[in-house]
Amino acid sequence: MVARVRRPTVAVVGLGLVGGSIARALRAAGHRVIGHDRPAVRRAALAAGAVSEAAPSLGAAVGSADVVVLATSPRTNRRLLPEVARAARPGAVVTDVGSVKRGICADARRYGLRRFVGGHPMAGREASGFAASSADLFRGRWWILTPDGTSAPAAVRAVRALARAMGARAVVMTPKEHDRVVAFLSHVPQVLAWALLASARSDRVAARRLAVAGPAFRDMTRLAASPRPLWREILAENRAEVRRALASLRRALREPRGPRHRI
Amino acid sequence: MVARVRRPTVAVVGLGLVGGSIARALRAAGHRVIGHDRPAVRRAALAAGAVSEAAPSLGAAVGSADVVVLATSPRTNRRLLPEVARAARPGAVVTDVGSVKRGICADARRYGLRRFVGGHPMAGREASGFAASSADLFRGRWWILTPDGTSAPAAVRAVRALARAMGARAVVMTPKEHDRVVAFLSHVPQVLAWALLASARSDRVAARRLAVAGPAFRDMTRLAASPRPLWREILAENRAEVRRALASLRRALREPRGPRHRI
Numbered sequence: 001m002v003a004r005v006r007r008p009t010v011a012v013v014g015l016g017l018v019g020g021s022i023a024r025a026l027r028a029a030g031h032r033v034i035g036h037d038r039p040a041v042r043r044a045a046l047a048a049g050a051v052s053e054a055a056p057s058l059g060a061a062v063g064s065a066d067v068v069v070l071a072t073s074p075r076t077n078r079r080l081l082p083e084v085a086r087a088a089r090p091g092a093v094v095t096d097v098g099s100v101k102r103g104i105c106a107d108a109r110r111y112g113l114r115r116f117v118g119g120h121p122m123a124g125r126e127a128s129g130f131a132a133s134s135a136d137l138f139r140g141r142w143w144i145l146t147p148d149g150t151s152a153p154a155a156v157r158a159v160r161a162l163a164r165a166m167g168a169r170a171v172v173m174t175p176k177e178h179d180r181v182v183a184f185l186s187h188v189p190q191v192l193a194w195a196l197l198a199s200a201r202s203d204r205v206a207a208r209r210l211a212v213a214g215p216a217f218r219d220m221t222r223l224a225a226s227p228r229p230l231w232r233e234i235l236a237e238n239r240a241e242v243r244r245a246l247a248s249l250r251r252a253l254r255e256p257r258g259p260r261h262r263i
Numbered sequence: 264m265v266a267r268v269r270r271p272t273v274a275v276v277g278l279g280l281v282g283g284s285i286a287r288a289l290r291a292a293g294h295r296v297i298g299h300d301r302p303a304v305r306r307a308a309l310a311a312g313a314v315s316e317a318a319p320s321l322g323a324a325v326g327s328a329d330v331v332v333l334a335t336s337p338r339t340n341r342r343l344l345p346e347v348a349r350a351a352r353p354g355a356v357v358t359d360v361g362s363v364k365r366g367i368c369a370d371a372r373r374y375g376l377r378r379f380v381g382g383h384p385m386a387g388r389e390a391s392g393f394a395a396s397s398a399d400l401f402r403g404r405w406w407i408l409t410p411d412g413t414s415a416p417a418a419v420r421a422v423r424a425l426a427r428a429m430g431a432r433a434v435v436m437t438p439k440e441h442d443r444v445v446a447f448l449s450h451v452p453q454v455l456a457w458a459l460l461a462s463a464r465s466d467r468v469a470a471r472r473l474a475v476a477g478p479a480f481r482d483m484t485r486l487a488a489s490p491r492p493l494w495r496e497i498l499a500e501n502r503a504e505v506r507r508a509l510a511s512l513r514r515a516l517r518e519p520r521g522p523r524h525r526i
Contacts, residue, residue, distance in 0.1 A: 028502060107389045122477040137402040142475040171475060177468055184462065184469035185476040192455060197514035199447065203511055204446035205440055212386040212405040219482040220452050246516070248466055252458035253509070 007031045007165075008066035008093075009159065013080065015045045015092060015225045017125060018097050019131025020070030025166035028135045035063035050133065062087040067155060067158055068073050070096035075233045078104050085111050093155040095162075099182060100237035101146045101175035115155040116174055120182070121168060124227040126209040139167035146175040183241035188249055190231055190232035191242070193223035270294045270354075270428075271329035271421065276343065277323060278308045280388060281360050283396025286313040288429035291398045299324035304393050313396065325350040330421055332382075333359035338496045341367050348374050356418040358382045358425075362445060363500035364409040364438040368450030373410060378418040383410035383445070384431060389488040402430035405473055407445075410439040445503035451512055453494055454505070456486035 007030050009190040012023045015037040018262055023033045035042060035051035042054035042165055055061035062068050062084055070077040070084065077096045081104065084094055108116035123141040125132065143163035147156045159169040164253060173181065196217075200206045202209045269291050275286045278300040285297045290313060298305060298314030305317035318324035322511055325331050325347055333347065335339040342358045344367065345359055359381045364381040371379035386404040390394065406426035410419045423433040436444065459480075463469045496503055 069403045107324050122475050124477055124479065141477065142476060143457075166386075174473070177472075180466070180468045181472040181475065183467055185480045187474070188462075189459065190482050191516065192459065192483070195512055196452065196455065199451075199508065199511040199515040202515065203443070203447055203508070205443045206508075208438075209436070210408060210448070211442040212385050212406065212444065214387055216387065216389075216456075216486050217452050219485065220455065222482065245466070246463040247460065247467075249458055252462040252465065253454065 002177070008162075008170040009010070009034065009035065009064060010162065011061040011065035011068045011154070012051070012054070012185070013037075013068065013070050013084075014072035014076075015130050015133070016042050016071065017128045017130075017181045020045060020050055020130040021070070021123075021135065021137035022069055022071060022097070022166065023081075024048075024090060024133055024135035025138060026162065027052065031165070034061050034065060035132055037130070044130050045219070048130075050130075058083055059087040063089065065089070066163060067171065067197050068094045069094060069162075069208070069213050070098070073230050073233050074098035074100050074104065074159075074237050078107050078247070081110060081113070081116075085113050085131040091115070093117065095155075095159045097121055098237075099186065099234045101144075103237055104204065105146055105175040109150050114150055114152045117151050117155050117261075118158045118178075119159055119163070120144045120146070121166075121169070124186070124226070126223050128227045132255050138163070140182045141168050143168035143170050144178055145172050146172055146178050147172065148175060150253075173222060176210050178251045179241045183238055183245040184248070187238055187242045189220045190226060191235070191246065193221050193226075197224040216225070267348070271324055271425075272297065272327060272332045274299065274301075274318070274328035275314070276324060276333050277335035277339075277349075278304050278396070279311070279334065280391050280393075280395045281384065281386075281400070282288060282332070283308060283313055283393040284394065284398065284400035285332055285334060285360070285429065287311075287396055287398035288401060289425065290315065292428040294428070294488075299419075300393075301317040307393050311393075313393075315386045321346055321413050322350040325355075326352065327391055328352070329355055330359045330425060331355060332425075333357070333361070336373050336496050337356070337361035337363050337367065337500050341370055342374070344370050344379075345374060348376050354378070356380065356421045358418075358422045359386055361500075362449065364407075364441045366500055368411050368438040370411050372451065375414045376492045380414050380418050380422045381441075382426070383407040383423055383441060384429075385449070386424070387449070387489070389486050391493070393488045399408050399430070401426070404431050406431035406433050407432055408435050409441050410435065411438060411519070441518055442501050442504045444509070446501055446508040450498060450505045451503055452511040453486050453489060454509065455497070455512075456484050456489075460484040 009032040272295040
């Protein structure tokens with residue numbers, strides 16, 4: 001008989017696009033997955049086979065898990081962290097999937113949560129909610145891990161293994177580096193997609209003709225359909241870095257060399 | 264015997280991404296297509312069966328065509344217009360596919376070219392050159408026609424029929440309306456794609472991590488690979504409207520309501 005590696009039981013808190021996709025991907029990889037969300041979402045996740053069990057409370061979800069994944073909004077993840085720390089088993093690893101890492105990583109350090117490792121899969125979509133989730137969302141994507149000096153190496157290994165089990169490639173950054181990088185690669189693009197669409201809609205001539213836009217305009221404004229309340233949180237959490245990246249973008253728009261599009 | 268409609272012979276001047284795709288699409292629809300470009304491109308187009316004949320000179324290409332399609336850059340299209348007007352057969356229809364319409368339409372009116380109709384297929388791609396051309400490029404896309412008060416109705420019908428033969432849907436605008444609309448839907452997105460990529464590359468931290476960008480960043484910067492010399496011409500030709508649209512974008516980026524991304 002071949003010895004089988006025991007796959008950790010994972011609690012996923014928040015079963016929206018990202019949490020729902022994590023649950024589905026880990027179920028497909030053979031993990032026991034305990035999901036927690038509002039009752040209607042729990043029922044949908046159970047019915048879809050995305051979770052092994054649906055827990056009616058945060059404590060019930062977290063209490064028997066080897067790894068806890070916080071997949072609500074950045075602000076809610078931070079708010080839940082103390083309760084998760086109390087309810088988690090000794091030795092349980094805690095991670096999150098929020099788009100901003102400095103705040104929650106500092107919180108975890110403050111609470112003495114040595115088995116916390118921040119994470120951020122680079123695999124968003126403009127769709128949201130459990131109905132948009134998919135077991136393939138992370139396949140071939142990067143999953144950024146942001147341990148700080150106090151994170152236990154075994155915790156980093158555990159989260160890295162989960163990312164791999166979902167088909168993602170793990171890359172390690174400091175929380176500070178992460179927040180700066182995603183301001184350029186994710187947060188400013190989101191702001192731009194809204195601004196580009198709002199700008200075309202605000203012009204009385206262009207607004208009547210939005211339908212003739214080619215595929216490039218649609219690609220560049222697809223993110224405008226992203227959920228605004230979530231994004232307001234993300235942008236507020238990463239305010240300083242987004243400001244820096246927007247200032248850089250404004251310089252690039254003025255740059256007479258390089259792109260040479262000065263007009 | 265069923266009477267067969269005679270399909271017009273079309274001269275395509277410039278066999279790059281758009282001209283090459285027009286030649287392929289019209290050949291596939293049964294038209295006789297005479298192509299003109301540099302010798303190496305002519306050979307490639309002949310070898311690919313994208314043209315029925317390759318003409319060594321502009322005059323030879325234009326002289327036996329029912330419809331002449333100018334598919335070089337906007338500035339070159341304008342420069343070729345007087346010679347095309349002299350070489351074209353009486354009654355031949357002339358159109359172009361440039362991204363800016365006011366200049367060339369005013370030129371055509373000045374030269375008394377009543378059978379000229381400006382055109383602009385909304386089907387660009389970041390790839391360029393004959394090698395990137397495809398008979399399907401225009402399928403399901405809009406083809407903007409910009410007749411002005413002096414364009415002969417028969418010429419508008421002829422160009423509309425060609426657009427339809429290529430699978431496109433024709434829509435009529437004035438040259439002025441066109442230039443304003445595409446500034447918002449095409450020219451500013453192009454400038455933004457360059458600026459977004461240049462901005463991320465200019466940040467010493469983000470530049471090292473461009474590879475972790477998710478699909479949204481790649482969608483939003485795909486146009487940055489578009490040919491710069493062509494785009495410098497387009498932006499210079501449509502300077503006033505692009506300025507207006509960029510000013511509108513800057514306002515949208517500051518807008519505290521609507522998008523609510525003020526940070």
